[in-house]
Amino acid sequence: MSDPAFTPRTGGCQCGTVRYAITGEPLQLYVCHCKECQRQSGSAFGMSLQIRSGDLTVTAGEPRVWERGADSGNRLACWFCPTCGSRLWHENNPSRGWKTVKAGSLDAAIDMAGAVHIWTSRALPGVVIPPEAQSYPEEPPE
Numbered sequence: 478m479s480d481p482a483f484t485p486r487t488g489g490c491q492c493g494t495v496r497y498a499i500t501g502e503p504l505q506l507y508v509c510h511c512k513e514c515q516r517q518s519g520s521a522f523g524m525s526l527q528i529r530s531g532d533l534t535v536t537a538g539e540p541r542v543w544e545r546g547a548d549s550g551n552r553l554a555c556w557f558c559p560t561c562g563s564r565l566w567h568e569n570n571p572s573r574g575w576k577t578v579k580a581g582s583l584d585a586a587i588d589m590a591g592a593v594h595i596w597t598s599r600a601l602p603g604v605v606i607p608p609e610a611q612s613y614p615e616e617p618p619e
């Protein structure tokens with residue numbers, strides 16, 4: 478992805494204890510309307526910026542991890558700030574080579590125009606999926 482809009486490079490949690498930097502170009506931005514993302518974020522959907530696993534460096538603080546099972550049977554490692562609780566990124570365990578950063582934690586505003594909307598079958602009433610957006614009712618194909 479070479480869109481200059483996709484050049485946010487730093488981010489962190491709500492209290493500022495945990496900070497991270499991203500090198501390399503992100504792979505994709507997903508907006509996920511599934512119930513897990515609604516519950517995790519306490520909001521209408523989750524925003525996940527997919528990056529290569531090696532492209533994220535923690536620059537301050539010590540994030541903690543909590544794991545949950547996914548519908549696919551995989552384990553998902555969910556990293557968060559132990560002080561303020563902000564969720565920061567997810568990664569499959571074992572890793573599949575990529576992480577998804579919670580895009581609202583980036584310092585720079587992210588352009589959602591190119592986002593891929595997934596699990597649109599679970600979108601809250603009143604949430605409008607842009608008709609021009611790439612979208613999937615459930616998981617996108619691999």
Ligand SMILES: [Zn+2]
Pocket residue numbers: 490491492493494495558559560561562563
């Ligand atoms: Zn924090």
Ligand SMILES: [Zn+2]
Pocket residue numbers: 509510511512513514515523596
């Ligand atoms: Zn989701």
